[in-house]
Amino acid sequence: MGKTGVFYGPAKGSVAKVAIVIAQQLGEDSTDLTAIKDCDASSLNGYEKLIFGISTLGRSNWDSEHEDDDWDVFFTHLNQVNWKNKRVAIYGLGDQINYPGHFVDAIGWLYQRLKALNVDVYGAVPDEGYQYTDSEAIVDGKFMGLPLDEDNEPEKTHPRIKNWLNDLKQEGF
Numbered sequence: 001m002g003k004t005g006v007f008y009g010p011a012k013g014s015v016a017k018v019a020i021v022i023a024q025q026l027g028e029d030s031t032d033l034t035a036i037k038d039c040d041a042s043s044l045n046g047y048e049k050l051i052f053g054i055s056t057l058g059r060s061n062w063d064s065e066h067e068d069d070d071w072d073v074f075f076t077h078l079n080q081v082n083w084k085n086k087r088v089a090i091y092g093l094g095d096q097i098n099y100p101g102h103f104v105d106a107i108g109w110l111y112q113r114l115k116a117l118n119v120d121v122y123g124a125v126p127d128e129g130y131q132y133t134d135s136e137a138i139v140d141g142k143f144m145g146l147p148l149d150e151d152n153e154p155e156k157t158h159p160r161i162k163n164w165l166n167d168l169k170q171e172g173f
């Protein structure tokens with residue numbers, strides 16, 4: 001079995017903190033951590049199993065035209081990856097209390113980009129136990145990745161990751 005590549009952005013903050021927890025739970029010997037700002041298509045091509053970590057900072061930031069936006073650059077890499085035999089799972093950081101109508105939207109935006117490339121995305125999560133009113137991450141009643149809320153429910157992060165990694169294993173990720 002090859003290593004799992006965890007690619008996350010931004011490079012500092014809750015997304016990065018969670019990347020370390022995921023690596024600890026998966027086993028540090030079988031996991032590589034890379035900030036998306038430090039990667040290119042060839043880094044992604046080196047893995048069959050990829051986990052992408054993202055946070056939601058609002059549509060206006062996402063749609064910004066800044067040339068140096070790390071995720072915009074990352075998307076150009078995604079177009080150059082050979083997706084055959086690759087599996088992807090997504091986790092996303094958000095805040096249910098302050099952004100209940102846009103909770104972890106970025107999971108959904110990333111999922112749609114991957115879907116457009118016919119990428120197999122694993123690890124959908126039922127929405128039970130989350131307080132939110134709307135989210136672009138929901139498809140057919142499930143989040144298209146693991147939502148985590150370090151701002152309001154940090155104590156749930158570790159168990160949520162543990163359950164999710166178990167579910168991924170069951171799915172054959």
Ligand SMILES: Cc1cc2nc3c(=O)[nH]c(=O)nc-3n(C[C@H](O)[C@H](O)[C@H](O)COP(=O)(O)O)c2cc1C
Binds near residue numbers: 016105
């Ligand atoms: C300006 C700003 C906008 C945000 N917008 C959203 C949002 O639309 N939806 C959401 O779920 N969380 C939103 N959040 C919360 C962040 O996603 C959350 O704090 C996350 O843990 C940040 O992770 P990071 O530090 O790794 O970027 C926002 C936070 C900030 C500061």
